[in-house]
Each structure stands twice: as structure tokens, then as C-alpha cells.
Amino acid sequence: MVRKVVTWVDDRLGASRFTRDVLAKVFPDHWSFLLGEIALYCFVILVLTGVFLSFFFEPSVAESVYRGEYEPLQGVVVSDAYRSVMDLSFEVRAGMVMRQIHHWAALVFLAAIVVHLVRIFFTGAYRRPREINWMIGLTLLTLAMFNGFTGYSLPDDLLSGTGLRIAYSIALSIPVIGTWMAFLVFGGEFPAEQIINRLFVIHIFIIPVLIAGLLTAHMALIWRQKHTQFPGGRRREENVVGERLWPTYAAKSMGLFFGVFGILALLGGLVQINPIWLYGPFKPAQVPSPAQPDWYMGWLEGALRLFPAWEITTFGYEIPNPFFPAVLLPGITFTLLYLWPFLEAFFTSDHKPHHLLDRPRDRPMRTALGTATLSFYFILFAAASNDLLAKWLRVPVENVVVAYQILAFALPLATGLGTYLIAKSLTKREAEPPGAAPETARTS
Amino acid sequence: MKTPAQTKGIAAAFGVSVLSSIGLAVVYVQGGQTQLEGLLLGLALGGISVGLVMWAKHLMSEGEVVEAREVVPLQTDEREEVAEAYEHGAEEIGRRTFLSKWLAGALGALGLAALFPIRSLGVGPEDSLFHTAWRPGTRLVKADGRPVRPSELPPNGVLTVFPENHTHDADSQTMVIRLPTGDQIPGPDEFSAEGLVAFSKICTHAGCPVGLYQTQTRQLFCPCHQSAFDVLEHAKPVSGPATRPLPQLPLGVDNEGFVIATSDYPEPVGPGFWDRGRG
Numbered sequence: 001m002v003r004k005v006v007t008w009v010d011d012r013l014g015a016s017r018f019t020r021d022v023l024a025k026v027f028p029d030h031w032s033f034l035l036g037e038i039a040l041y042c043f044v045i046l047v048l049t050g051v052f053l054s055f056f057f058e059p060s061v062a063e064s065v066y067r068g069e070y071e072p073l074q075g076v077v078v079s080d081a082y083r084s085v086m087d088l089s090f091e092v093r094a095g096m097v098m099r100q101i102h103h104w105a106a107l108v109f110l111a112a113i114v115v116h117l118v119r120i121f122f123t124g125a126y127r128r129p130r131e132i133n134w135m136i137g138l139t140l141l142t143l144a145m146f147n148g149f150t151g152y153s154l155p156d157d158l159l160s161g162t163g164l165r166i167a168y169s170i171a172l173s174i175p176v177i178g179t180w181m182a183f184l185v186f187g188g189e190f191p192a193e194q195i196i197n198r199l200f201v202i203h204i205f206i207i208p209v210l211i212a213g214l215l216t217a218h219m220a221l222i223w224r225q226k227h228t229q230f231p232g233g234r235r236r237e238e239n240v241v242g243e244r245l246w247p248t249y250a251a252k253s254m255g256l257f258f259g260v261f262g263i264l265a266l267l268g269g270l271v272q273i274n275p276i277w278l279y280g281p282f283k284p285a286q287v288p289s290p291a292q293p294d295w296y297m298g299w300l301e302g303a304l305r306l307f308p309a310w311e312i313t314t315f316g317y318e319i320p321n322p323f324f325p326a327v328l329l330p331g332i333t334f335t336l337l338y339l340w341p342f343l344e345a346f347f348t349s350d351h352k353p354h355h356l357l358d359r360p361r362d363r364p365m366r367t368a369l370g371t372a373t374l375s376f377y378f379i380l381f382a383a384a385s386n387d388l389l390a391k392w393l394r395v396p397v398e399n400v401v402v403a404y405q406i407l408a409f410a411l412p413l414a415t416g417l418g419t420y421l422i423a424k425s426l427t428k429r430e431a432e433p434p435g436a437a438p439e440t441a442r443t444s
Numbered sequence: 445m446k447t448p449a450q451t452k453g454i455a456a457a458f459g460v461s462v463l464s465s466i467g468l469a470v471v472y473v474q475g476g477q478t479q480l481e482g483l484l485l486g487l488a489l490g491g492i493s494v495g496l497v498m499w500a501k502h503l504m505s506e507g508e509v510v511e512a513r514e515v516v517p518l519q520t521d522e523r524e525e526v527a528e529a530y531e532h533g534a535e536e537i538g539r540r541t542f543l544s545k546w547l548a549g550a551l552g553a554l555g556l557a558a559l560f561p562i563r564s565l566g567v568g569p570e571d572s573l574f575h576t577a578w579r580p581g582t583r584l585v586k587a588d589g590r591p592v593r594p595s596e597l598p599p600n601g602v603l604t605v606f607p608e609n610h611t612h613d614a615d616s617q618t619m620v621i622r623l624p625t626g627d628q629i630p631g632p633d634e635f636s637a638e639g640l641v642a643f644s645k646i647c648t649h650a651g652c653p654v655g656l657y658q659t660q661t662r663q664l665f666c667p668c669h670q671s672a673f674d675v676l677e678h679a680k681p682v683s684g685p686a687t688r689p690l691p692q693l694p695l696g697v698d699n700e701g702f703v704i705a706t707s708d709y710p711e712p713v714g715p716g717f718w719d720r721g722r723g
Contacts, residue, residue, distance in 0.1 A: 166652065175718050182569075255494070308685065317721060
């Protein structure tokens with residue numbers, strides 16, 4: 001039977017050599033190599049659950065009186081978008097679990113991408129010849145963030161509507177073209193009627209297609225360039241040591257897919273997320289308090305909260321305050337990230353190809369820079385809930401802001417310095433061990 | 445390597461999955477229940493996951509394989525051929541400078557024409573950011589459309605109001621406040637009416653409604669990014685990222701005793717933008 005199929009296909013496509021190589025493909029194994037796979041499988045789960053949700057969602061802000069099953073909102077005027085998500089949650093069988101799995105999958109998708117990025121950074125996996133895939137990966141990260149934001153804005157609830165209001169204000173803050181951009185994207189002055197429909201098209205079509213295409217490219221490049229691996233054992237620059245795709249790696253990877261899906265199903269069923277019935281429908285003159293966005297937008301929200309009351313006004317024109325934390329900061333962040341492989345090659349004069357990974361401690365400068373940068377963005381992220389911290393500590397929120405402003409500079413310095421010293425002392429200890437065999441100890 | 449214990453464990457994992465899937469079907473047919481659906485789906489998927497991973501780990505015997513990697517790109521010879529093939533074609537086109545200029549012109553013009561539909565995406569800003577729906581004599585109404593009498597607000601009372609017939613107009617939303625007796629009424633005298641003052645409810649930082657009024661300090665507070673505005677100081681920002689005061693709406697009382705606006709806001713409301721100074 002197998003032979004018959006192989007013959008039939010090969011007669012027509014001549015694909016036997018390729019398929020043989022596919023099945024025999026070798027994958028190095030390390031727990032940290034699974035992070036990208038988790039992201040990939042989250043995307044698959046997002047598409048599966050998202051298709052289901054899209055059958056029920058109505059991207060319209062036309063209003064009607066809510067008469068659904070959720071008692072506390074009986075008689076409230078809501079948009080079709082909000083009502084359809086309520087009906088999906090409370091009346092469509094399995095609708096709630098699908099919706100919650102979808103939302104949880106989005107959070108884990110972004111988390112897996114970010115941790116994957118961190119892994120790639122600290123092990124130097126972006127070095128030649130993998131600069132292109134580094135940039136594709138960064139583009140996937142930005143697309144995933146955009147799609148997360150457009151997705152949770154769809155239900156037209158009070159929390160996400162407030163987020164859209166802020167997004168509109170950020171667009172307005174862009175010099176010269178800001179007002180036009182905000183009006184063309186939203187279809188008029190906020191809250192314009194078309195925005196939910198546009199977000200819907202962007203969320204379920206434009207960005208997913210881009211993500212699917214770039215994901216394919218991302219994996220094709222991994223395939224072409226083969227996976228990196230940590231040094232040690234028989235692993236060299238000029239080989240790949242691991243398990244064959246068929247059957248061992250395929251079984252493990254499918255096990256991972258089912259595992260990720262299983263955990264997301266448990267979260268989706270048991271842990272409530274984005275309860276729009278508690279937020280209520282969006283009304284422009286209302287605002288939730290406290291209001292925090294999904295976690296991956298936290299750094300931008302925190303930056304908006306920490307950036308001091310300052311803006312530029314010259315010759316009758318102004319660059320408003322939100323431009324600096326919400327446009328300039330992400331612009332600089334991603335520019336530096338995109339350029340990083342080339343910057344490092346320039347500063348270290350290392351232009352050679354690398355297939356063996358670094359251990360973070362062996363590159364103390366890079367590792368210190370990485371932890372310092374991470375700690376900076378962590379402070380921004382934490383600052384997005386400064387109001388909650390102030391309430392909990394019973395101190396004025398201004399004091400918390402000042403503390404975070406100081407930490408945003410002090411913590412990266414301390415973290416970077418500390419990391420550098422620790423990395424140095426670790427390598428030093430390995431270099432002169434009391435009677436141990438250093439080479440095997442450090443590479444296994 | 446095969447031990448009965450491992451085989452049994454893997455079979456048990458798959459068995460849990462089978463039972464959970466059956467359970468899932470039963471729960472669904474019974475009308476569905478979110479927590480049970482999540483739990484059973486999780487177990488159905490998790491069982492397959494555990495089974496597969498244990499199978500791969502314990503029962504698949506192949507182990508580590510070494511595969512060669514091409515360290516140096518092997519197609520150095522072909523690079524020249526690629527460059528030549530491209531240049532050959534490019535010369536072919538480039539030789540005809542007259543035609544290639546026309547082609548470039550045609551593509552450029554088409555590209556420009558293709559940009560025009562972007563304009564259809566929305567109305568231009570025009571001067572809509574400089575005005576709200578407030579007009580001289582417009583009554584202040586609550587969200588339900590009922591007009592406001594000055595006596596409705598007790599000392600330190602606040603109310604969100606809109607222009608009459610424009611309760612959906614987001615950028616017209618306004619906070620009316622009655623300060624307690626003894627407080628200096630902020631702003632020009634003609635902006636207050638019977639002890640009431642009104643400020644735009646849209647934060648000048650990022651546009652959130654300045655939804656919280658702290659009676660002790662007479663501050664309006666934005667829960668989004670924690671800007672605070674001192675009402676006694678004509679709503680100037682006292683903390684947080686906001687840089688500009690909330691614009692003040694001039695108030696009056698019409699001859700039926702309802703509170704009205706005596707004109708639109710004297711300046712643009714809400715967050716800043718590039719040519720805000722134009723207005």
C-alpha cells in the first residue's frame with residue numbers, strides 16, 4: 001500500500017528524494033528549542049478556535065437592547081458586536097470554552113514568541129547565517145502583537161474600547177500625518193462606526209495571512225539552514241546531531257502539540273478570561289478602573305504612564321506627549337532589535353557563520369546587555385499596573401510612578417553589571433577548576 | 445527496552461483520552477458546561493500528549509543520529525551565473541531607454557492612481573478636532589437626555605453631561621461640578637453659572653474619560669494613566685503625564701432654568717495633535 005502511493009506520487013511529482021530527506025531530517029533536542037514550536041502550535045490552535053468564533057461574531061456597532069441570558073445586562077443598549085460575543089459566550093454551546101481557549105492561546109502565543117526571542121538572543125542563534133530568520137521572527141512578533149490587540153478590541157466592551165481610544169490618541173500624536181492617519185484608520189473621528197468591521201478584517205484575514213506566510217518562510221529557512229545546537233558530545237559546527245523526524249521527533253512534536261492544546265483547553269474551561277459581561281458595553285463617557293491591557297501591551301501602557309508630562313511645541317506645531325512613549329519608544333526598540341545581528345557583528349568583528357550556540361556566560365557583554373534591556377522592559381510592564389500597586393501599598397500613585405521612573409534606569413544598570421560579573425566569575429571558575437575536567441563539564 | 449510497565453502507562457494515557465472524549469460528547473449532548481468541557485477536552489488532548497511523548501522517549505529505539513551540515517555555501521560558482529543572467533535581461537530592457545522610461549512612467553502613474561482609494565477609507569479631519577457639538581444656548585443633558593437644573597448638584601456633586609440631542613457625541617462629553625461654598629470658583633466669571641463649572645471630560649493626555657472626582661482635593665483623575673487635574677486651578681494637570689489643562693465650557697442658565705453652554709469650548713478638547721495650535 002505504502003509503495004503503491006509512493007509510486008503513484010513519484011510518477012507524477014518526482015518527489016521521492018525530497019520526501020526521503022524529509023523523513024530522515026535530523027533535529028537537535030534541547031528543551032529551549034521547543035519554545036518556537038509552542039508558538040507555532042498556538043497559532044494553529046488560534047486558527048482552529050478562531051474560525052469557530054468568526055461564524056458567530058457580528059462586526060457591527062449598530063445598537064439594540066440586550067435580551068440574552070445574562071441577567072444583569074437585561075435591557076441595556078449594546079452594539080451588535082458586543083451582543084454577538086455575549087450570545088457566543090452564553091448561548092452557543094461550547095462557545096464560551098472556544099472563546100476562552102482562543103484568548104488564552106493568544107496570551108501563550110505571545111509569551112512563547114517572546115521567550116523564544118530571548119532564547120535566540122542569549123544563545124547567539126541569530127548570528128550569520130540566520131540574520132534573515134531573526135528579522136522574520138521579529139516581524140512575526142509585531143504581527144502577533146497587533147493581532148492580539150485587534151482581537152481583544154473586537155467585542156466592543158468598555159475595557160477594549162478604552163484601549164482603542166488610547167490607540168486613536170497615539171495615532172493622533174504622530175507628527176504631520178497623525179490626524180489623517182487616525183481618521184483614515186478609524187474611518188472618522190473616534191469612535192467611528194467602521195472601526196469594529198475594519199479590525200475584524202485585519203484580525204481574521206490580513207494579519208493571519210501574513211503570519212501564516214512568514215511562519216512558512218521562518219520554518220523553510222530553519223529547514224534550509226538546519227537547526228543550531230549547543231556544543232558538546234559529537235556536536236560540531238559542521239554537523240547536526242539529534243533525532244530523525246520520522247518517527248521519534250514527529251512523535252515528540254505531536255505530543256507537544258497535544259500537550260499545548262490540552263493545557264489551553266484546561267485554562268479555557270477553568271480559568272475565566274476577558275469577562276466582557278463584567279466590563280459592560282463600550283460607552284465613550286465611561287472608563288473602567290483599574291484598567292490593564294493584555295500582558296504583551298503592558299510595556300507600552302507602562303511607558304505611557306511613566307513618561308513625564310513633557311511634549312514639544314514649536315512654531316505653532318506640537319508633538320504631543322504620547323508620541324514619545326508609544327511611537328518613538330517601540331520604533332527605537334524594534335529598529336535596534338532588527339539591526340542587532342549586524343550591530344554585534346560590527347562591534348565584535350565576528351562575521352563568520354555560527355551553527356554552535358553560545359552559552360550566555362561565555363558572552364558576558366551580550367548577556368549583560370540582554371538582561372539590562374529585559375529589566376528595563378520589565379519595569380515598563382510592571383508600571384502598567386502602578387495603580388494596583390499603589391492601592392495595595394496604600395501610597396499615592398505619584399510616588400509609585402517616581403519609584404518606577406528611578407527603577408527604569410537604576411535596575412537595568414544593576415542587572416547589567418550584576419550579570420556581567422556573574423558571567424565572568426562563572427567562566428573563571430570553569431577555567432581553573434580544582435582537579436576537574438573542565439572541557440567535558442562545560443559542554444555536556 | 446520494552447517493559448510492560450511503560451506499555452501499560454502509555455495505554456492508560458490513551459485510555460484516559462478515549463474516556464474523556466466520550467465524556468466530552470456526553471456533556472455536549474446534555475447541553476454543555478464550560479468547566480467540564482475544558483476539563484474533559486484538556487484530558488482528551490493531554491492523554492494523547494503524554495502517551496506520544498512516553499512512547500517516543502521509551503519505546504522508539506533509534507537514538508542519536510549525526511547528519512553533515514554544509515558549512516560553506518556550495519553554490520559559489522552559480523553566483524556569477526545568477527548575476528550574469530540578471531544583467532543579461534536587464535541590459536536587454538535597458539538598451540531601449542525610450543521604452544523603459546515610458547514603462548517606468550506608466551508603472552509610476554498606475555501606482556499613484558492605486559493610492560487614491562486609500563482616501564475612501566474615511567473623511568478627512570478638516571476642522572472636526574477643533575469643534576464639539578456645543579453651541580451657544582445648547583442645554584446640558586444627562587446620558588438619558590434629561591436637562592439639568594443648577595439645584596440638582598449638591599456641593600461637591602459631579603455630573604457627566606452632553607449637548608442636548610448629542611448624547612452619543614464622544615468628544616462633547618463634559619463634567620459639571622459644583623464646588624463647595626468657600627472655594628474660589630476657577631476660570632473667568634462668565635464661565636460659571638450659579639456656582640457650577642464645567643470641564644471637558646476627555647483627558648488631554650491620551651483621551652480617556654477623566655472619570656473620577658476626588659472631593660477632598662477637588663481633583664479630576666484619569667484612571668488610564670493617572671493624570672490628575674486640579675479643578676480649583678482651572679483643571680490644570682498636577683500629576684501624571686498630561687501636559688495641558690482640561691478645557692472649560694462656558695455655562696449659563698436659560699429662561700426655563702436649565703443649564704446651558706454659552707458657546708463651544710474655546711480650544712480643542714482631548715489629546716494633542718500636530719496642528720492643534722492652528723485653531
